[in-house]
Amino acid sequence: MDLHLKNLFGRFQEQFGSGPGLGPGSSTCLMKVEGVSPNFIKSIYKGSAALYRTEPWKRLxxxxxxxxxxxxxxxxxxxxxxxxxxxxxxxxxxxxGFYMFRSESDAKKMTGPRETIRVPNVELLRVSYEPEALMFPSNKRMIKSLSLEASGTDRFPVIDVARCMSSGELRFRNPTLEELRFVYAFMRAISLVHPLLQEDKDGAPKWSRMMYFETFIETVDVQWPPEMAKGHDLVAVTVSHPPGQAYEEKASSTASSTPTKYAEPPREEVFVDVRVNSNGVLRQCTLCEKEVHGDQSQCCAQCRAVVYCSSLCQKQHWKETHKSMCGLYKAMMEREEELAMKIFLFPCSADQPCKWLESLGIHQKGMWRRKCGCYAHCPLGLLPVKGGLWDSWGGLDDEEYPRDSPFHNHVRDGISSPILLSGWSEYYNLRSLPLSSPVADILSHPFTVYYILTALTISSKNLLLKGKEVILHYLGPEGELDWMPAFAEIGHLLNGSGNIHIVMVGPEVPTNLSGTTSGISSRVRVNLVRGNYQDEATYLPSPHIIVALNCGLESYSAWGGALELIKSRGVPAFFTEQSEILCANAKQVLRGAGLHITQPVTPNPFRSPVKTHCLSNNLPSYSNGFVLGVNT
Structure with missing residues (x-):
């Protein structure tokens, strides 16, 4: 009799589940998903546990x-x-648990006061946290054999896709690999933004606080595990409430623009006199902006990122601002080793640019004159030019700079195509350059442009593959105006396929050069236009892509009109910033302009290997260090 009741209960549970709603799917198990690997499943369970620990059910x-x-x-x-x-x-x-719907309309149809309403021929993906004792044998075996991480105490996620048939019968299936990737990204994103799920109307009755909380929209960068990555390590995930909220509605939100897992202050308010070892380099106090020599300055003992002139300023800044940002800065400082390019054999830190250039024998020579302040008196784009390529590269030895010659042995099946590069090591090997050559510091600008064209935008890459011309609007050029010989290398990388027309627009373009066109190579030509982009764009050829390097979006009010134009045109636009904190601020500016960040913030493989010097902080900073994009 006991066995009969047990079997009867098993069939009942299989059909209806162990709780309200649709119940767990019959015999679904991630081990049965086609192409799934044990590491893939482990990552899903880790992401699930991270979400479970945030306990969103207490608020939602x-x-x-x-x-x-x-x-x-x-x-x-x-x-x-x-x-x-x-x-x-x-x-x-x-x-x-949580349910994922194909549309907001489906979600509203199926949302009841207590249960999920069965709607014929509507499919939804479900993640239910079940006690192990109530799970089907196949899931129990999977958990044990893979030593999967539990969510809470003795709970594990059951993931299935359910559909109610016209007859009212429920059909279950396993999710696909693609659907599991989507679920993983959502779970990780919620674990980052969960502090935004704050109860609203604190003075209202308890039942009211259950039903309402502050409207928000937030984009965070989720890192794919290696087994889920497809070309990029990071993906931008946007979570919003309500679902149809537009970015313009962000203005009234008090949500932070930085990943909230880093927004928590340190547990102890410890103020230690940590000296900054800067060999006497001039620094600037973050709070009072007083200039102080590096050997006399202090920095935060927690993050070691922010510079102060005294413990008094340090304590005051902690109370005013730094307490909420210290964790974020600490996380950024921890990436310093990862971002440093250790393949090069020349010094990769330029706290004192003149001394750095002198150590390489290129101070006040060729294009390097724009790498220190010695020629600040000379307008951008008007550096005196003595001779050919050797002079432009500051008299480096012949084997230390790229020659004006095509790449050989890069024709496949008789068809030439652009050379795709993954980083500096590959390029240096391709050009047979020694790793002691510092040319990557200047080549970072043209190579970042080439990387965006060939790796980050499919449309421009396809145009080049078809042998057509790509028109690129290059906003806010400065030092690049004197680095045209370096941009000629893009033409060689095209390898006989396609052309690039670069239109450089900005207020720093000299008046006497505005309107001129330069054919810097057989496949790359550059137009120079003086003025703000929003004022000059009407007179320019329509772009396929827009770029702005080291743009400093938060620093210049003139960006407002340009961003409005980028939004109205819907053209892919990419921006680089020198540090992660500048990227976080740039994301806020872009969202405020109504732009959706579709290319998440990622380290640029063609960033300059030379760490730049910031007066008031020690955060890892590199020219063209990070790239992000909109409208892609």
Missing amino acids: RPCHLFGIRVGKDSDWSGKKQPFPCVQFIGGDGGDV
Whole structure:
């Protein structure tokens, strides 16, 4: 009799589940997903545990629908987001988990006060946190054999895709690998933004606080595990409430623009006199902006990123601002080793640019004159030019700079195509340059442009492959105006395929050069235009792509008009910033302009290897250090 009841209960559980709603899917198990690997499953369970620890069910109810966007639409099958709407379930008892819907309309149809309403022929993906004792044998075996991480106490996620048939019968299937990637990105994003799920109306009755909380929209960068990555390590994930909220509505939100996992202050307010070892280099106090020699300055003992003139300024800044940012700065400082390019044999730190250039024998020579302040009196773009390429590269030895010659042995099946590079090591090897050559410091600008054209934008890459011309608007050029010989290398990398027309627009273009065209190579020509982009764009050829390098989006009010124009045109636009904190600020500026960040912040493989010097902080900073994009 006991055996009969056990079998009967098993069939009942298989059909209806162990709690309210649709119940766990029959015999679904991630081990049965085609192409899945053990490491893939382990990553899913780690992401699930991270979400579970945030306990969103304490604040959310099924009526709270969230919009979710992971990367670009073109990253997914059918060129659309698989499950752009999410709701959390179980906040008022019973099982806990979340459901992902194909549309907001489907979510509203299926949302009831207590249960998920069955709607015929509507499919949803479900993640339910089940006690191990109530799970099907296949899932129990998987958990044990792979030593999977538990979510909470003895709970594990069950992931399935459910569909209610016209007959009312439920059909279950395993999610696909692509759907699991989408779920993983959502879980990691929620674990970053969960502090934004704050209860609103503190003075209202308890039931009211369950139903309402502050509207928000936030984009965070989620790192793919190696087994899930497809070309990029990071993906931009946007979570919003309500789902259809536009970026313009962000203005009234108090949400932070930085990943919230770093927003927590250190546990102890420790103020230690940590001296900055800068060999007497002049520094600047972050709070009072007083100039102080490096050997007399101090920095925060927690993050070691922010510079002060005294412990008094340090304590005051902690109370005013730094307490909420210290964790973020500490995380950025921890990436210093990762960002440093250790392959090079020349000094990669230029606290004192003149001395750095002197150590390499190129001070006040050729294009290097723009790397220190000795020629600041000379307008940009008007450095005196003595002779040929050897003079332009400051008299480096012949084998230390790129020659004006094509690359050989790069024709496949009789067809030439642009040479795709993954980083400096590959390029130096291709050109047979010694790693003691510092040319990467100047080549960073043209190579960042080439990297964007050939690796980050499919449309421009396809045009080049077809032998057509790509028109690129280059905003805010400065030192680049004197580095035209370096841009000629792009023409050789095109390898006989396609052409690039670069239109450089900015207020630093000399008046006497505005309107001129230079054919710096057979496949690259440059137009120079003086003025602000929004004022001159009408008279320029329509671009395929827009770039702005080391742009400092938060520092210049003139960017407002340019960003408005970029939004209206819908053209892919890419920006580089020198440090991660500048990128965080740039993201806020872009969102404030109504632009969606579709290319997440990633380290630029063609950043300058030379660490730049900032007066008031020690954060890792490199010319063209990080790249992000919109409209891609």
